[in-house]
Amino acid sequence: MTWIHACTVQQVPEDEGFRVPTTPPIAVFRVADEFFAVGDTCTHDEFSLAEGYLDGDVVECPLHMARFCLRTGKVLAPPAIIPLETYPVRRDGDDLFVDVPERTDDR
Template identity: 35%
Template sequence: MAFVRVCALSELETDTPKRVEVDGTPVSVVRTEGEVFAINDICSHANVSLSEGEVEDCAIECWLHGSSFDLRTGKPSGLPATRPVPVYPVKIEGDDVLVSVTQES
């Protein structure tokens, strides 16, 4: 599994998503509830950026139609979205936030 540095931990404001790109994949990195999460930045319902939405209770809300996705699992918690979005492993090394979008073989 290849991890890529996406930002500094000190750059992440609590409950404020940050959009990054990892190996061509749009990712929303979120610091909330004392942890850092990485979730695919594209809503599975409407193909819009999740990083423009709000974060609450370990979920990110799509700003367009209001679907929320669990930052731990990617599962939607309500309509109109019915399909989950991918979540990615995160490692913190010092002040570096690293994310992997590659699948283990």
């Protein structure tokens, strides 16, 4: 795993998401004083979850209303059936870092 600089705290408004332009993209969410990072693409139909609706630690895809737990990636409402990838988040002052898998040449 590799820690990457994802964004600053200020780039993630409370109860909203921020899309990190990695490959694949990651979404960072702020819920109260906690930060969560998940795969940004809805597993049901390719759509950015950073644009989704938050209800506590649950994000809802605005396209077809699939819901996911930001803590575990677990699917909470169909039509999605595949969970999201989750990533550890570390805060260092005003900077947020996400621990992502190392890429290999065959990806």
